[in-house]
Amino acid sequence: MVAERNETAEELLRRLHPYQYTALQEALDAWKSGIRRQLVVLPTGTGKTVLFAVLPLFFQFRKRVLVLVHRDTLAEQARDTIREWNPYAGPVGIEMGNKYRSRNERIVVASVQTIGKFAMSESQGSRSFHVSKRLLKFHPDEFDAVIVDECHHAVASGYKNILRYFGFLDDSFAKVQPGPNRILFGVTATPKRLDKRSLYEVFDLNAFEYPIEEAIREGWLVNPRCFRIRTSVRLDDSDLNSEDLEKLSRKVNIPARNQLIVQEWLSKANDRKTVCFAVDVQHAVDLALCFRNAGVKATAVWGDDPDRDRKLKDFKRGRYQVICNCEILTEGYDDRSVSAIILARPTESESLFKQMIGRGTRLEPGVINILQWDAYGRPVSKRDCIILEVLDAYSTEHSLAMTFSEAFDLPAELDLNGAGLLEVRDTINHLKPCLQYTERSSSPAQAPLEQVKNLNELHQILAEKLHVTVEEIDLFRVKFDTNVLLHSQLAWHRIGHENYVLVLPYQMGYIRLWRNHRGVIMIDGSKLQEWHRFVLSRQTPREHFGHGFRAADEEVLQRFGRKIFDICRRDIQSDAWKSLPASPATMLRLKHICAKHGIPLPETITRGEACLLMTKMIADSISEPPPTGQQSTVLKETV
Structure with missing residues (x-):
């Protein structure tokens, strides 16, 4: 989406x-309250450049604006985005290398390497600065704003000089x-630095932060699904030193490890x-060769590669399926x-780790928002991004190497095994509210979350806790997911990302609608009474989830008839009986549950309202994960 002239x-x-408007x-x-040094944190792929492109317009600045970047490609991208999004800005200049801005340009994009050079001398307790002639051409009084792209670099000396x-800042680099x-x-996606230095050396306020989970849930990014590839390569934390990458490369760039990466990619x-x-x-060259030996169109690219631009264009056009790169x-x-992202490079930097993952979480070309596209019935082929995380063996029990789980504040030892970030977060x-009400025991099922190693252990803890406490719900406002409201007539309760439950009446059991690790939607009736059990799978991987709702609704109608279908409808006024007062037995049951959790119950409640409340409580108590892999295959064979 770009601005029109x-x-x-x-x-x-x-x-x-x-979220962009809110951030601004x-x-x-x-700014109006007097805070002059601010930063905004947005995940990769959510439009940070657009944010500062329109900032002069939003703030109604009349003077000039300087944008600082640290790479030549970022300078050109920033200029192009400003031109697209802020036609009122006029010409946009670049001050970098052999490119010189003119005095007529209201917005100038400058390379820190070009204008940030300086020499400093001290004499009798005072400092003297000798700055770049390129910087001296800028007159500070002519500027309303200095914008720092990728501002996690802003504590470096070149930035501080500018x-x-x-x-x-004053001459001692203290804030003034x-x-x-x-x-x-x-603006940045990754405010945490490996050296632990705080960005508040330069900034005063984090004005706005948009978590990646919210961006995914609201349809602006795709959901990353992580697989862990364990190797037998033994590393020390000292091997992760970014100053000696040759040492790290000698250990990890070996045929066995490279071939394992290719094999795992081929299977996933x-x-x-x-x-x-x-x-x-x-390492990039050898990995690309390993892919080509397996019949995959692959290439390698690096910073001073003379064919870099051609290779990147060919990759974007689809002439290569895999591109192995080194730091560019x-x-x-x-793109x-x-x-899919392969993290073949170990790192202890959370910032670098998230930047690498961010290359794959953007929406596909032409799609602005997944939820909007789904609502309009438009096709969306990219709904997730597979992350292949290569995890080596370390000499210490707790390595400094960053993992997917640590980067996103999940239990450090957790292996997602293809699960999505939202699914695990949900x-x-x-589980957390349950742990607040009960004491931990020494049994494995009640181990602290930090020690959990897989999703099955998480679900085991949840199942054990839920018999003690039920998560509190708003009894009088049973809410349904947007996907349910758009695509189904029935009371599908969301229990996780792309994971829903429909509870059938008369203690028949429940049907689960979910997407498996291959992206196929499953209609799973394996928890119904024995004579009703079935498991069906859709034929098209990664299809829109609305198709699954419609197919599941039709399946319920065909298998169980109109009476059961109508009872399961979420509309509490769809039938006359739903408007009748709830029976004394139902009221007694609800009253007991409400009293247990300190929730008041009105004197009257309809049968339709009571039905939704009961099914919601049952759905909330369902904690076991859906079958995966061989389990789902066995189930399908029994249909």
């Missing part, structure tokens, strides 16, 4: 995504109040366009058709 400024700003409004409110020049209207505005992601991250140039596709690279969030 004939749009008014107000129309342009209305086209921002809701929060920053504007803070910020000192523009009045945000800048001019009355000037703002320092930073062989139909996906893939970016592989390697330790160094030779971590920031600013945007929305990538749907399971943990479902």
Whole structure:
């Protein structure tokens, strides 16, 4: 989505995504209150560049704006995005290498390497700075804003020199109040630095942060699904030193490890366009060769590769399926058709780890929001991104090497085994309230969350806890997922990401609707009474989940008839009997449950309302994971 040339400024700003508008409004409110150094945190792929492209328009600045970047490709991308999104900005200049801005450009994108160079001397307790002539051509009083892209780099000396020049820092690099209207505005996806230095050395306020789980849940990013590849390569934490990548490469760039990576990719992601991250140039080259030996169209690319631009264009056009790279596709690279990431490079940097994953979580070309596309019935082929995490053996019990689980604040030892981030997060969030009410025992099923190693253990803990406490719900507002409201007539209760339950009456059991690790939607009636059991699978992997709802609704109608179908409808006024008062027995049961949790129960409640409440409580108590792999195959064979 880009701005149209004939749009008014107000129309342009209305086209921002809701979270982008909120971020700018929060920053504007803070600026008006006198906070001049702010940063905003948005996940990779959610439009950070768009944010600062329209910031001068949103803040109604009249003077010039400087945008700082640290890579040449980022400078050109920033310029192009500003041109697309802010036609009112006029010409956009670049100050970098052999490119020079003119004095007529209201927005200038500058390379920190070009204008940030300086020499410093101290004499009798005072400092003297000798800055780049390229920087001296900028007059701070002409600028309303300094914007820092990828601002987790902003504590580096080159950045601090520029910020000192523009009045945000003093000669000792301590923060000072800048001019009355000037703002320092930073954007990043990864505010945590490996060296533990705080961005508050430079900034005063994190004005807005948009968690990646919210971005996925609201349809702006796809859900990452992680598989762990364990190797027998033994590493020490000292091997992760980014200053000595040759040492790390000698250990990990071996035929056995490379071949294992290719084998795992062939079994889990062989139909996906893939970016592989390697330790160094030779590692990237050898991995690409290993892929080609397996019949896969693959290539390697690195920073000073003379064929870099051609290879990247060929990869984008689909002439290669796998591209193995060394340190050039971590920031600013945007190919929305990538749907698999291989993390063949160990790192202890959470920032780098998330940047690598972010190359695959963007939506496919042409799709603005998955939920919107689903609502309009438009096809969406990319709904997730497979992450292949290569985990080596370490000499210490707790290695410094970053893992998917640690990066996203999940139990450190948890192996997702193909589960999605949202699915695991939902399971943990479902479990935490239960742990608050009960004491932990020494049994394995009640081990602390930090020690949980797989989803089965999580579900085992949840099942054991739920017999003691039921998660509190708003009894009088049973809410249904947007997908249910759009695509089904029945009371499907959401118990996880793309995981729903329909509870049938007369103690018949329940049907589960879920998507398996291969992306196939399953209609699973294996928990029904024995003579009703069935398991069906849809034929098309990664199809829109609405098709699954419609097929499941039809299956319920065909198998169980109109009476059961109508009882299961979520509309509490769909039949006359649902408007009748609940029976004394039902009221007694509800009253007992409500009293247990301190929730008041009205004197009257309809049968339809009572039916929804009961099914909701039953659905919330269902904790066992859906069958996967061989289990689901066995079930299908018994149909």
